[in-house]
Amino acid sequence: MIIDKLYESVKDKGLVCVGLDTSYDYVPGWIMNSSSNLEDAILEYNYRIIDATYDAAACFKVQIAYYEAMGTAGISAYKKTLDYLKSKNCIVIADIKRGDIAKTAEMYAKAHFTGDFECDFITLNPYMGKDSIEPYMGYVKNKEKGLFVLAKTSNKGSKDFQYLKTDDGDKVYKKVIDMLKNLGMDCMGKYGYSSVGAVVGCTELEEAENIINELQNVFLLIPGYGAQGGGALNVAPLIRNNNGGIVNSSRAVLLNYRKYEDGEKRFDYYAREEVLRMRDEFNNMKFIRP
Amino acid sequence: MIIDKLYESVKDKGLVCVGLDTSYDYVPGWIMNSSSNLEDAILEYNYRIIDATYDAAACFKVQIAYYEAMGTAGISAYKKTLDYLKSKNCIVIADIKRGDIAKTAEMYAKAHFTGDFECDFITLNPYMGKDSIEPYMGYVKNKEKGLFVLAKTSNKGSKDFQYLKTDDGDKVYKKVIDMLKNLGMDCMGKYGYSSVGAVVGCTELEEAENIINELQNVFLLIPGYGAQGGGALNVAPLIRNNNGGIVNSSRAVLLNYRKYEDGEKRFDYYAREEVLRMRDEFNNMKFIRP
Numbered sequence A, B: 001m002i003i004d005k006l007y008e009s010v011k012d013k014g015l016v017c018v019g020l021d022t023s024y025d026y027v028p029g030w031i032m033n034s035s036s037n038l039e040d041a042i043l044e045y046n047y048r049i050i051d052a053t054y055d056a057a058a059c060f061k062v063q064i065a066y067y068e069a070m071g072t073a074g075i076s077a078y079k080k081t082l083d084y085l086k087s088k089n090c091i092v093i094a095d096i097k098r099g100d101i102a103k104t105a106e107m108y109a110k111a112h113f114t115g116d117f118e119c120d121f122i123t124l125n126p127y128m129g130k131d132s133i134e135p136y137m138g139y140v141k142n143k144e145k146g147l148f149v150l151a152k153t154s155n156k157g158s159k160d161f162q163y164l165k166t167d168d169g170d171k172v173y174k175k176v177i178d179m180l181k182n183l184g185m186d187c188m189g190k191y192g193y194s195s196v197g198a199v200v201g202c203t204e205l206e207e208a209e210n211i212i213n214e215l216q217n218v219f220l221l222i223p224g225y226g227a228q229g230g231g232a233l234n235v236a237p238l239i240r241n242n243n244g245g246i247v248n249s250s251r252a253v254l255l256n257y258r259k260y261e262d263g264e265k266r267f268d269y270y271a272r273e274e275v276l277r278m279r280d281e282f283n284n285m286k287f288i289r290p
Helices: A002-013 A029-034 A038-053 A064-068 A071-087 A102-113 A134-142 A172-184 A205-214 A232-238 A267-283 B002-013 B029-034 B038-053 B064-068 B071-087 B102-113 B134-142 B172-184 B205-214 B232-238 B267-283
Strands: A016-020 A059-063 A092-098 A121-124 A146-152 A196-200 A220-222 A245-249 B016-020 B059-063 B092-098 B121-124 B146-152 B196-200 B220-222 B245-249
Touching: A002 A146, A002 A245, A016 A038, A016 A267, A029 A038, A038 A071, A038 A267, A059 A064, A059 A071, A064 A071, A064 A092, A064 B102, A071 A092, A071 B071, A092 A102, A102 A121, A102 A134, A102 B064, A134 A146, A146 A172, A172 A196, A172 A205, A205 A232, A220 A232, A232 A245, A232 A267, A245 A267, B002 B146, B002 B245, B016 B038, B016 B267, B029 B038, B038 B071, B038 B267, B059 B064, B059 B071, B064 B071, B064 B092, B071 B092, B092 B102, B102 B121, B102 B134, B134 B146, B146 B172, B172 B196, B172 B205, B205 B232, B220 B232, B232 B245, B232 B267, B245 B267
Parallel strands: A016 A059, A016 A245, A059 A092, A092 A121, A121 A146, A146 A196, A196 A220, A220 A245, B016 B059, B016 B245, B059 B092, B092 B121, B121 B146, B146 B196, B196 B220, B220 B245
Antiparallel strands: none
């Protein structure tokens, strides 16, 4: 089960997931100038960030939107970034947030669990229901693949639909978590977590505390730390004994260099510094998830 | 407003939206054999389908999942298919069902409303809330672009979350439609519809009848006809005076040729036959949407 590999990686390397949301304007001028085109510049930047952080991060999350925005050249850079991560034996989460059904969902599964864009985990959107998740389960059960499905996200708008109270008193996101627990029963790993994880943001401390008792076997991908306002205090309720989740940071890692006068030249060094700082911060947390 | 262009296209050409969900195994053997690679075969197939149907279809919906499944070559075929549709002055809906927030959503907007993958409309998933739709609104208001946001889809699993009853008695999808009507007020076209449309499936007749009074200015992208089991009787409640919506058909159009002995050779002719048959069927409907 891929979730066991992720659990072990967290155990070895800590809770940090580095988000490669690489916007072209994050790339220092000297790399832009020494590259023959945008794709090469993005790749040079990504490779150096990966080299500087992969021994200190549990995994990497690549946000495909940033690459789609650069058209076919961006998609090529996306593929090559995944290839590089795989060559370094990194665990790769493709943050694609796809959501569709039937044959279309099978196509997304094929797209991101095989071939050019193959990765270990994908993120999915549950709005279309259980039959928008099931087409991926064959890969999860038999091909060492995993899912992180959006449940309670970290943005302001998460309240618009995810927090709606249903007529039996549960919120919508709670119903999503119930579905994920159900699907996860068929793909439990040896450390007590299934390969069907959930995206649960750390920006609403009170909400987090309301659901920690419900999370049991659910491994969490936790957004919202750093740029979005969540701190370690908000992360703590979602983590169990230094494991059971990963905390994503993208901009705070990628742009840490901008705080320093010599930052541009040493952007990869400063990315690493931020990963180490986060990791230490998390190591000193008190965990309350039962 | 792009929605006016779509309204006029429906008025001229009828209610059919041709779905280019082109799976490689739909392509007749003789095209496969005469093409030098899969990308060329897909393109030859798509170009012929487009040539045969564009005068009889209001618009085309290209399902990106099928192209993503073929890796970087598929993405190139996707781009070239969009280019061809634009060269024929067709209205193009990119069925991408993306859903993300903030800068990531801006990246998706840039990806699909400019550059290599530019189209007229995109489909979006609302699960993350209003701030997962707002980043596209600048393009909608100022750049002649439009949205179709998932509200009530046509699959079985649509009941899992979309149909959940909230504590004020409304279903979740009704809350989504309320949001879309609200966003649409800033981008109303001259025919009474806004450029923020909704995806509302035609598989649940009773549900459709419950919401027709709520749809007012909302233009509909209607899936579920044909292969998914919806018939013209199910479409009728969602259409107002032969307009106000488009009915997608993918497989029933693309694979109509398989019903005929000479189908492979004349797959494009039979695709057109199915489009004409649907169009006539819709023209004879009795509309009940007020």
